[in-house]
Amino acid sequence: MTQQMKRVSVDIGGTFTDCFVAWGDQQVQAKALTTHHNLAQGFNEALTEACRELGVEVGGLLSQVDSVRYATTLGTNALIERKGPRIGVLVTSGFKHTIPLSRARGYGEGLPEEEQMDIPNAKRPDPIVPIPMIREVRERIDYLGQVFWRLDEDDVRLRIRELVDAGAEALVVSFTNSVVNPVHELRVREIFLEEYPGHLLGAIPLLLGHQVAGRKGEYARSQSTIMDAYLHATMYHGLGTLELNLRGQGYDKPMLVNHNSGGMAQLNSTDALQTVHSGPVSGIAASEHLMLAAGLGNVVATDMGGTSFDIGIVDQGGVKHYDFNPVIDRWLVSIPMVHLQTLGAGGGSICSYDRLFRTVKVGPQSAGSDPGPACYDRGGMKPTVTDADLILGYLDPKNYANGHIPLNPRRARQAFEELCDDLDMELADVAKLVKQTVDANMANGIATELRTKGYEPRDFTVLAYGGNGPLHACGIAEVLGIDRILAPPFSAVFSAVGAGSTNQMHIHEVSTWTVLFDPAQKRFFDDYASFNAHVESLEQRGREDLTRQGFAAEDIRYRLELDMRYGNQRVQTAVVTDLNRVHSQRDVLRLIDQFHTRYGERYGAGSQSPETGIRINTIRVCSYVEQRRMAFGGIQDDGRAGQSVQPVGSRQCHFVGHDQPVDTPLYDESALAEGTRIEGPALVTTRATTYLVEPGWRYYAAAQGAVWFTRGGH
Structure with missing residues (x-):
């Protein structure tokens, strides 16, 4: 971000x-517990803390x-809690059971x-829409x-x-083949408005599948x-x-919402489905920006928060890793979403006894923020990763989350009593086993x-961020x-x-049957007008989205992506x-x-098979306007040492690996000064997080509060 950005x-x-x-020229961070009953309350607490600083x-x-x-x-939580409206669905005659059958794979x-x-x-999960609806x-x-x-309008x-x-x-x-010709879906909407004008059923939304x-x-x-x-309401x-809360405090501009596609838009141009997982995807976007600005090469982004551990890949070659048919909760959907792997390994992950293997199991259940880990002293009774970290001595009970959440070590110890009995182990050993298990789960998730x-x-730089990442x-x-891992600025x-x-x-796409090479007829694609018409139509939709939000048409950029395959392969490759x-x-x-080049990079040189034919299944256009971003610099370890702390x-x-407790030096916020070097073991406790430097590791503070953990010759 530039000097004058606010x-x-x-x-x-x-x-x-x-x-x-x-x-x-100032940049500050703040945290507050999420208030699920009213998101504005938690936002106000965090913003007030930032404004105070x-x-x-x-x-x-x-x-x-x-x-x-x-x-x-918010959308993720609504799905977990199954809090949504009663939905009715209209489908093509003969396709009533397509949804409940879920391709016969819905059980898994x-x-x-x-x-x-x-x-x-x-x-199978309980259906969002029961068959009678x-x-x-x-x-x-x-x-x-x-x-x-032809559409039977009386039947509609x-x-x-x-x-x-x-x-x-x-x-x-959602009618069959409506993405090729949406005329019937569009007519149903007209009929609905004729039968039920807005003044009668204005609160009932009607959504068309092709849109x-x-x-x-x-x-x-x-x-x-x-x-x-389901998520709309x-x-x-x-x-x-949240928007009304902003208006009441003097903010008069449109509120912007991040999307799981890696972009953002105004609230009135955002579909509910686009917000699911938008938080972790924003971390991947920040990782890509940091990679480009600091020259880090390939990066794997890892976000360890209170509830989950999220993994994303950023390729220095610019390859975008999308899930085009991601599974959200228990359902397969069809939206382009930045690829994200989520593990149940956050600070609030609940620890339990695995009777089959006679060891400890961590997650995927989480204590969340309410009641939270047992040590929060808010009613949580089950042991969590945060409780284990407190028992091991890593957390300061009086200075956690900038002192806003005093921790109760006695509650943490009580929560682990049953687990200690099941494992027949001492408290500290059980806590070390928990840390060893959760670290292994996260590392194995990254490697896989x-x-x-x-x-x-x-070949990757691992970024460790989120409240528990460092x-x-x-x-x-x-x-x-x-031997090298980076906690980025404002981790x-x-x-x-x-x-x-x-x-x-905004991203828009359309299914197509575009055969670039037909091996049977030895012909190359020559219907250029139809292909260009598809691209122009998608660009126009993106242009309308962005101009509606106040951008000039000349500021809009476009990126064309094609889902391509050889012959009838099920595997599609985004180009x-x-x-x-x-x-x-x-x-x-x-x-x-x-x-050909992209396929070879992904599956190995020589795996290409053009003799089976080449076709395009999906044309996708990403329409965007470049925004000012935070300026990252001086992140690399230049070998120099600054002031001693x-x-x-x-x-x-x-x-882990040490039978006896180790006397560990403690450092405060001053250890984030650029050039600071610390030999492990050590603990650096700041207002926002805790950096644990384990024995055999070194700590180096780079610019803007970035921290490198290294060992060996690095």
Whole structure:
């Protein structure tokens, strides 16, 4: 961010609400517990803390900032709690059971691998839409977009009336092949408004499948639209409350919401489904920006918060890792979302006895923020990772979360009593086992995520951020077998930093059957007009989105992405190209060459099979406007040492691999001064987080509060 930038960005997590404020040449961070009943309360507490440090009034700050940006897990929580409206669905006649059948794989999607393999005990999740709330409509469009069976409008009126009478609070229309020709879905909306004008049922939203998801696949598109409708009210009221809160404090600009696509938009241009996992995705966006600004090379972003551990990959070659059919909660959807792997390994992860292996199990259940870990003294009774860290001596009971959450060691010890009995081990040994287990779980998650995509962990810089990231960084690196790990600037609120540094962006896509090379006829694609028309249509949709939000058309940039495959392979490869239009066979050959190269990079040279044919299944256009971002610099270890810092005390700490407690020096905020070097073991406790330097490791403070953990010759 430039010197004069004034901006507030917020990441509302499952446990903490993180706030990052850029105020001219000052940058401050603050945290507060997430208040799920009213998100504005936690936001106000965090912002008030930031304003206190800046020496300005909240109203004065909000009246001067250029934007307020939110990343939130509100949608995720609504799905977990199953708090949503009663939904009615209209589908093509003959396709009533497509949704409940869920491609016959619904029993396993969203579950851990070991549960997916347990087929005898397989159980589908309770449906968001029960079968009696699904109605068939007489209509049919074929795969080419031609009307095969005209829409029966009297039938539509009858089915809508049945769903409304059955108590539907939201309506979804998802017809087969509507992404190729949406004429029937559009007509249903007209009929709905004719039958039920806004003054009668204005509070009932009606969503069309082709507008939510632009790719083929009846089930994934229908489920995407259903989930969007299911989250609509929660997001509308939750984010609406946040916006009203801002208005009441002097902020008069549009509120911006981060998307799980890696971009952001105004609240009135945001679908509810786009907000799911937007907090962790903002951290990945910040990691990409840091990688480019500091020249870090390949980066794996790891966010250890209070509830979960999120992993994302940032490739220095610019390859975007998306999930085009991600599983959200227990359902497959069809939206382009930045790839994210989530493990149940946060500070609030609950520890239990694994009777099969006679050891400790960590997560995936979490104590969250209410009641939180036992040591929070808010009613939590079960042992958590944070309780173990306190028992091991890593946390300062009087200075946790800047002193806002005093920790109760006695409660932590009581929570572990039953686990100690089950394991027949001393308290400190059980706590060390918990740390060893959770560190191994996170390290194995990182290694699996990288190696399944053809990468090696040693070729990546691991970023450890989130409230608990720097506390477990050394333990994760030990298991990974790497000697270098980075806690980035403002690591405790790094996802909030990312929320303030993303571009205003929209992604639109359309399914297509574009054969670039037909091996049977030995022909190359030559219908350039149809391809260019698709691209122009998608660019126009993005342009309308952004101009509606006040941007000039000349400031909008476009990125074309194509999902390509060889022959009838199920595997699709996303290809990013700067060739926005096709005008000749040379352009076609260029697209084929880009696909050939990308496929070889991903699956190995020689694995390409052009003799089976090459086709494009999806055309995707990312429309965006570049935003000012935070300026990162001086992050690398230049070998120089700055001022020496003296410890402020010492504490007995327990470490994995050491039978006896170790007298560990304690440092405060002054250890973040650039150039500071500390030999482990050591603890650096700041207002926002705790940096644990384990025995054999070294600590180096780079610019802007970034910290390197190294060992050996590094």
